[in-house]
Amino acid sequence: MKKGYKNWGPPLLLISPTIIVLGIFVYGLIGANISVSLSNRNSLVPATEFVGLDNYIALFGEERFIHSLQNLGIFTLFFIGGTMIFGFLWAWMLDKGVTAEGVFRSVFLFPMAISFVASGVVWRWLLNSAEGDRASGLNRVFENLGLDFLQNSWWNDPTWGMAAIALPAIWQLAGYVMALFLSGFRGIPEELREAARMDGATEWKLYRYVIFPQLSPVALSALIIVGHMSLKVFDLIMAITKSIYQTEVPATYLWVALTSNDYAKSATIATILLLFVAVVIVPYLIYTARAEKRQG
Amino acid sequence: MRKPLSIIAGAVALGLVLAGCSSTPSSDPDNADQVEVFTWWASGSEKVGLDALVTVFEEQNPDIEFINASVAGGAGSNAKAALASRLESNDPPDTFQAHAGAELTDYINAGQLQDLSSFYQENGLTDVFPESLIERITVDGAIYSVPSNIHRANVVWANTQVLEDAGIDPMAAPADIDAWLVDLKKLKDAGVETPLALGTEWTQMQLFENVLIADLGAEGYSGLWTGDTAWDDAGVETAIGHYGDLLEYTNSDFAGLDWDAATQIVLDGNAAYNVMGDWAESAFQQAGWTYDNEYTTWATPGTDGVFDFLADSFTLSVGAPHEAAAIDWLTTISSAEGQKAFNLAKGSIPARTDTVAADYPAYQQTAITSFGEDTVVSSLAHGAAASIAWSGDISSAIGKFGADRDAASLLSGLVAAADKAQG
Numbered sequence: 276m277k278k279g280y281k282n283w284g285p286p287l288l289l290i291s292p293t294i295i296v297l298g299i300f301v302y303g304l305i306g307a308n309i310s311v312s313l314s315n316r317n318s319l320v321p322a323t324e325f326v327g328l329d330n331y332i333a334l335f336g337e338e339r340f341i342h343s344l345q346n347l348g349i350f351t352l353f354f355i356g357g358t359m360i361f362g363f364l365w366a367w368m369l370d371k372g373v374t375a376e377g378v379f380r381s382v383f384l385f386p387m388a389i390s391f392v393a394s395g396v397v398w399r400w401l402l403n404s405a406e407g408d409r410a411s412g413l414n415r416v417f418e419n420l421g422l423d424f425l426q427n428s429w430w431n432d433p434t435w436g437m438a439a440i441a442l443p444a445i446w447q448l449a450g451y452v453m454a455l456f457l458s459g460f461r462g463i464p465e466e467l468r469e470a471a472r473m474d475g476a477t478e479w480k481l482y483r484y485v486i487f488p489q490l491s492p493v494a495l496s497a498l499i500i501v502g503h504m505s506l507k508v509f510d511l512i513m514a515i516t517k518s519i520y521q522t523e524v525p526a527t528y529l530w531v532a533l534t535s536n537d538y539a540k541s542a543t544i545a546t547i548l549l550l551f552v553a554v555v556i557v558p559y560l561i562y563t564a565r566a567e568k569r570q571g
Numbered sequence: 572m573r574k575p576l577s578i579i580a581g582a583v584a585l586g587l588v589l590a591g592c593s594s595t596p597s598s599d600p601d602n603a604d605q606v607e608v609f610t611w612w613a614s615g616s617e618k619v620g621l622d623a624l625v626t627v628f629e630e631q632n633p634d635i636e637f638i639n640a641s642v643a644g645g646a647g648s649n650a651k652a653a654l655a656s657r658l659e660s661n662d663p664p665d666t667f668q669a670h671a672g673a674e675l676t677d678y679i680n681a682g683q684l685q686d687l688s689s690f691y692q693e694n695g696l697t698d699v700f701p702e703s704l705i706e707r708i709t710v711d712g713a714i715y716s717v718p719s720n721i722h723r724a725n726v727v728w729a730n731t732q733v734l735e736d737a738g739i740d741p742m743a744a745p746a747d748i749d750a751w752l753v754d755l756k757k758l759k760d761a762g763v764e765t766p767l768a769l770g771t772e773w774t775q776m777q778l779f780e781n782v783l784i785a786d787l788g789a790e791g792y793s794g795l796w797t798g799d800t801a802w803d804d805a806g807v808e809t810a811i812g813h814y815g816d817l818l819e820y821t822n823s824d825f826a827g828l829d830w831d832a833a834t835q836i837v838l839d840g841n842a843a844y845n846v847m848g849d850w851a852e853s854a855f856q857q858a859g860w861t862y863d864n865e866y867t868t869w870a871t872p873g874t875d876g877v878f879d880f881l882a883d884s885f886t887l888s889v890g891a892p893h894e895a896a897a898i899d900w901l902t903t904i905s906s907a908e909g910q911k912a913f914n915l916a917k918g919s920i921p922a923r924t925d926t927v928a929a930d931y932p933a934y935q936q937t938a939i940t941s942f943g944e945d946t947v948v949s950s951l952a953h954g955a956a957a958s959i960a961w962s963g964d965i966s967s968a969i970g971k972f973g974a975d976r977d978a979a980s981l982l983s984g985l986v987a988a989a990d991k992a993q994g
Contacts, residue, residue, distance in 0.1 A: 318960070319655065320679035338984075339967050405824040407764070409841060431826055433974040519772045520970030521826055534648050535959040536655065536677050 312542035321387035357445035362452025393516025404431035459493035481540040600892035609664035612649035613643035620917030665886035665897035671884035672955030685907035703947035716884035720919035725879035737761035744869035751872040768826040768842035770833035777952035785873025862933035878945040881953035
């Protein structure tokens, strides 16, 4: 008995502050948030009754919320696609061997050091949608280069505007994905490539059957990391456009609902966002846990 | 023996962290000679105005200590969030700033504001404030706030040079929206690509409310907020049509511009008109322009004789720790002296009709005259006409229209928003 206590006592004591703080400030508040989302606290007046899923049903019946989901979908698609493609390309090129690799690595990684808000302020100007005389930012560059046909309304486009918002996000995160892929490339032993070449594999076959399978765990991690960041996007949009209908995503809608005192609605959106992120993260956690077990 | 000690140490550390998080307001409920005033006037002309007001207050009440509980940032949204959490925890400031009118609805429904009708009677405010203003800020027979300053939202700011170049007399305002559209077309034909400058969502909402007033008239427009005018009224449809026509003459990048950037387009001579509240005056002053010379203003076409008002106002919280002193503060705000000091500094006009117009600059003089004579209606874009949630829904519908120009969808969005708010 005494021995058992000595075994699990000290570790438990060590992690107990974390457990308590996490328990209150993360899980406790998630619980509180969910309970608000199930109440009729739609104004400053305290909640009077439990309304079940009414807030959720109302939200999904709203054209505005569906629109914010569509925006988020377009943003996520381009953000993930862009970061994965550029990240992979850069990593592949660096892996092929270039002079001054360290310089390129740093250059591609640097944007990540900037906060979304700071880069958003700059991109707000770069992505200014004015064309012609009053053009500024990228549109002005195109005009000066005689590439007028490239001028466009960027995020002001009603349908694909969110793809323009994804540009700065790709610019910031592609370097990070590159670093992940590069470490993946470096983790593949040279012997494997040599062996494949000895067996007469073409370069394409080498990648298809040797390199890509080895990179898939890295790709999955990158996908998860970028994906969950994309679902939570808020600061970048607030910095570029503020909270307006055209670029509204669930996170900015949440903020609007909160500032107009509709606590139940904002809690509902928060819960939905949490579920979205969970859909992305939980399978990944299960997957890594299994992988560890297999190795262990 | 050691372990319990470390637990205690941990608990103490946690306690310290938590204590550090809660700000300690210097307001002391037991000290009656204090008043805590909550605002978002923390910078610029607003801060100057507040300071001027405090000077008058301290002259009138030398014994009372003024505690400035202003919260900066986000055009008041940070302050509103901070205020909501203070009200929630039953720690209200004695008095707080809020837009006069329907934006107070949430606070009133939550029972957080005291009725100030008797204060109005005692100080004779019902006689010195215009009757139509009193009407606008009365809710079920009670008044919950004291306006400190009045702004006008139906003003067109015009660049006289651009208009003259196109052969338009800048001093003659078009009679209605149709006449205005003719002038806009003339300007476009004369080479002014974007004759009407426009900005982000709330400025679109302000332009739309101007068109609503023009097409429905003051009474019809006010009826929209009381339920007397239906949102599917033919006049609203006309207004949506007019608004869509006006958008054809605006700068295409409006969604990304703040109001000052839109006003700047007029200053740069790339646009002839901008519909903006009268805080735009400061931009023209800073550019060194003189009224009726480089620029001029008139009421938005079709809204002549109507004053589309918005106002900052102060409330009296339920459970205010220093109620007597807070009433002294409200007295200063509503006094002729307090209103003059504040409004001269902020560039707005007093709510009182006994104002001496000659004390104010040229633009304000015109506003003071109109305020005394015109029918006052409540501004939608600035919280006077509709509750926060309702105006948020309208703002979203208008932002959508700015992107897709779908008139039917705007109309149904407006009707749905009204049904939700009034239902």
